[in-house]
Amino acid sequence: MxxxxxxxxxxxxxxxxxxxxxxQVQVWLVVFFLVFWMDIDAGQATTQLDVSFGQNGFVVKDFGSGEDEIFAVAPQTDGKIVVVGEYDNGAVKNLAVARYLPTGELDRGFSDDGIFTHSIGSGDTKARSVAIQGDGKIVVAGSADDGQNNIVLVRLTAEGLLDNTFAASGQRLLPITDGDADAHAVRVTAEGAILVAGTVVKSGDAGTYGLVAKVAADGQPDTSFGNAGVSLLQYEYDVEIRSLALQADGKMVAAGSFAPNDTAQAGLLRLNQNGSIDTQFGQNGRSLLALTGSGSIVHGVALDPDGNLYVVGDVNNGSFHETFVAALTQDGVLDPEFGGSGIYRSPLTAENVGQAITMDEAGNLLIAGFATTENGKDVFLLTIGKETATHETATDETASSEATVANSAATVKTVFPGDTAATDNTAAAEEGEVSIDLITADLANTTDVGNALTVMPDGTVFVAGATGLDGNRDFALLRFIAEAATSAATGSASDGRGVSTAGYTLLTRRITEITRVGAKSGGTITDFGTQQCADACTATCSTDADPATCFTTCFATCELPTVTQRGVVFGIASKPVFRTEGTDTDTDTDTDTDTDTDTTTDTTTDTTSIANRVLQATDDEVFTFPDSETFTFDIVESGQTEDGSGTGSFGSIIQGITPNTVYFVRAYALLSDGTVIYGNEHTFRTDDxxxxxxxxxxxxxxxxxxxxxxxxxxxxxxxxxxxxxxxxxxxxxxxxxxxxxxxxxxxxxxxxxxxxxxxxxxxxxxxxxxxxxxxxxxxxxxxxxxxxxx
Incomplete structure (x- = not known):
């Protein structure tokens, strides 16, 4: 109006x-929400690796807010994995040793809840290499800074405590008077002596030289080696030693870089048993690799059973550092049967550095390192197959020194946490080209590096290094299954030889399709006893007057009991056993010579499948989950499946089990005479x-x-x-x-x-x-x- x-x-x-x-209130709430949302979402990883190990194929250990990293890994004979490196406590770096169970959990029986940490002096103490003695003791090599960097050797008992029988209270310092020294490799001889190799940076930045030192099993210097136990690798130019290999005859091959022309050049040298230079190796004891580029270095060296050498390192190609692998004869000469020239160079188009090398039982080379991708740095596992390494052809330009395979069909695969198979990004190798398998594993969309690797007898590969998953570098240990040289997928139908007993071979399938409450497995049962029996009867009756009748009579006496029921048994303890209905205990008798080959004698013929046995938490007790504190929850302790009868292959569905819990699984066969036999054992952890x-x-x-x-x-x-x-x-x-x-x-x-x-x-x-x-x-x-x- x-x-x-x-x-x-x-x-x-x-x-x-x-x-x-x-x-204004709404604006501030929106800003508050967005800040927290972006902070939480930053660096999100999206997927997974081999889900039967750790959490989605890898385990991460964060010591705190500092930078932590693994630099070396070694397997124990019982399948446990020892890693060494450093962790930052906010003031200085400390030497760290951790031991993991085959399932990826820290071994709580080792030192303090699976981790040993140690500091010497007032400065940084770092670990760079590890070796396991025959008696299970753990030798760690690194450096300690107390105003000057000195090489340090630390020996632990199998329980993860300082070994007071070694030197002074379990540790030995190798003081260097003319500079700062770092150890990069440690080896244990057949006699129990310890060899350590490293590099010295002279005071006043006056250059570098290498050294190899030897101490006896008690930690005292071996004065018969070098000069008072130390062999100094000093030349008129800079030398760095990064790796050490021990030959069967006791000679040592040290690898790193040499700079005769003021540019670092990848190379090796060999020492005699007494620490002197072996002039029969290469040229006057050294073998330098003529790599095209502006600097190169060897990071790792491996030996095959014949004494041939394989090294991995990186070379600066003028734009970035790239991985190379070289093969040399035991005399230090490039092996032309390896790729036509003796050298393979990575075809990747961004920085990639091979840090460690080993060889599996089949003779395939396995290399770990890191490669730069659009998401930062990723761990890589490179495999060069023994049967294909000889197919590379060198170009005319570099035929005398190296073969660059930028045009070869390297099979590049990328896996993320959550993947069950790698994605093949390139075509398969054509005839005449090198077939190279390269897996890059992206854990955190930031920086992931592989510094070391080891391969188990069954072909399982562990790669150790660091990840930026939690914002700063943390310990990272990855496991690839036996087929990791060519695939990061889980679920192969077999795992090695299985277990042979009572005339049958049982092979437990790997675990697949793991969920929060279930998984799939199975097995294969093969009858080898019948043929074995027939062969024995044939040999016995070959001289009998009536071979046919003799064979019939003989064969009838050794006929195998039949497989009346088969499936898998599983439980939260190793070596789960088959149970008949109403039976709480079984007689488990180890009667076989192979590992994990026990038979269970069952006194009944009831083959009814048993429901999962559950541990009930009460008001006075709680159960521990692997990655958290204790809480009240019912845990399925054990169970089994029933999957038909007879020999052959079968699948098994495990269901109704507990989330985020480690289970042990093995195939079983109930025989007609009441005997229960078992296959090899696998472990897995259900999803969180x-x-x-x-x-x-x-x-x-x-x-x-x-x-x-x-x-x-x-x-x-x-x-x-x-x-x-x-x-x-x-x-x-x-x-x-x-x-x-x-x-x-x-x-x-x-x-x-x-x-x-x-x-x-x-x-x-x-x-x-x-x-x-x-x-x-x-x-x-x-x-x-x-x-x-x-």
Whole structure:
């Protein structure tokens, strides 16, 4: 209405102020939300590796806020894995040794919950190499800085404690008076002596030289070696020693770089048993590799059974560093049967560095390192097959020194946490080309590096290094299955020889399709006894007057009992056994000569499949899950499947088991005489039980899920009430998660619902006291304002 005016103009002013204040509150809430969202989402990893090991194929150990890294790895005869490196405690770096079980968990029986740490002097103490003695003791080589860097040897008992029978309280310093020294390699001789190789940087930056030192088993210098136990590899130019190999005859091959023309050149030299230069090797004891580029170095060296040498390193091609692999005869001469020239160079078009090399029982070369990709640095595992390494042809330009295979068909595969198979990015090798398998593993979308590797008797490969998964470098140990040279997929139908006993060979299939509550396995049963029996009878009756009748009579006496039931047994303890209905215990008698070859004598013929046995948590006891504190939850202790009868291959579905729990599995066969025989054993861990969050965000490695899991472990599990809530959640969550996982709209809704919980968990776990005080103060200040607005 014209001429109308508000009789109370102050109301409009008040309303305007309220709207302005409301908008300010909304803006600050949006900014707060976005900051936390972006912080949480940064660096998100998306997928997985070999799911039967650790968490999605790899394990990560974060010591804190500093930079931690593995530099060497060694297997024990019992299948456990020892890694050494360094961790940053915020002030200095400490030497660190960790031991892992075959399943990826830290071995709690080793040192302090699986990890030994040590510091010498006031500065950094680092580990760079490790060797396992025949008695199980662990020898670690590295350096200690107490004003000057000195090489240090530390020996631990098999239990992870300092070995007081070695030198002074388990450690030996090799003082160098003219510079800073670092150890890069350690080896143990057949007699128990210890060899360590490294590099000395002379004081005042006056150059570098190499050294190899030898100490006796008690840690005292071996004065018969070199000069008072040390062989100095000094030339008129710089020398660096990065690796050491021990020949069967006791001679040593040291590898690294030599700079006769002021440019580092990859090379090797050989020492006699007494530490003197072996002039019969290469040219006057040295073999330098003529690589095209502006500098090169060897990082690792390996020997085959014939004494031939294989080295890996990197060369600067003018644009970036690239991996090379070279083969030399035992005399230090390039082997032209390897690729036509003796040298292979990586065809990758960005920086890639091979750090370590080994050989499997089939003669294939395995190389670990890192390659630069669009997501940063990724771990790589390179395999050069023994049967294809000789197919490379050198170009005319470099035929005398190297073969560059930029045009060869290297099979490049990339795997991510979550993948069950590698993606082949290139065509297969054509006839006459080198068939190279290269797997790059992206763990964190940031920096992942492989520094060391080892191969187990069954072909399983462990690669050790570091990952930036948690924002800073942390210990990382990856496992590739036996086929890792060509694939990162799990689920092969076999694993080696299986177990032969009672006339049958049982082969347990690898574990596949692992879920939170189930997995698939199976086995193959082969009858070798019948033919063996027939051959024996034929030989026995060959001189009989009536061979046919003799054979019939003989064969009838050694006929095998039949397989009346087959399947797999599984349990939370090693060597699970078959149980008949109503039976709690079994007689487990080891009567076979092969590893893990026991037979169970069962006194009944009841072959009814037994339901999973469950451990019930009571008010007075709780059970421990591998990656968290204890909480109340029912654990399926053991069980078995029934999958027909007779010989041949069969599949088994394991179901109704406990989330995030390690299980041992082996195939079994119940024979007609009541004997139960078993195959080889596999282990796996079911998926983690952060069900709804994992289903909503799509991966257990999603940082939203990681934050919630950490909140579960550090906050919820700290008290009995929280443990009860977690137990109840784990009981109810799977069905809801399965439904959410099927529909994108439900995943979106679940994400929206979970975001406040993620923000709360992140705020509690990741922010410092000052931030907490500021946010709470702001909240308290805004609350009265909210009341006035309302």
């Amino acid at each position: 014209r001429g109308w005016s508000d009789p109370h103009p102050e109301n409009s002013t008040i309303e305007g102020e309220k709207m302005k204040q409301t908008r 039980a952060c069900f709804i969050a994992t289903a909503a965000f799509g991966s257990i490695l999603d940082n939203h899920v990681t934050v919630l899991r950490e909140f579960r472990d550090k906050v919820m599990m700290a008290g009995r009430f929280g443990q009860r809530l977690v137990g109840a959640y784990y009981q109810l969550s799977p069905r809801i998660a399965d439904l959410i996982e099927k529909y994108e709209v439900l995943r979106s809704i679940a994400r929206v619902i979970l975001i406040p919980f993620v923000l709360m968990a992140y705020f509690i776990l990741k922010t410092g006291l000052l931030v907490k005080v500021c946010v709470l103060t702001a909240f308290i200040g805004l609350w009265p304002l909210r009341s006035r607005i309302m």
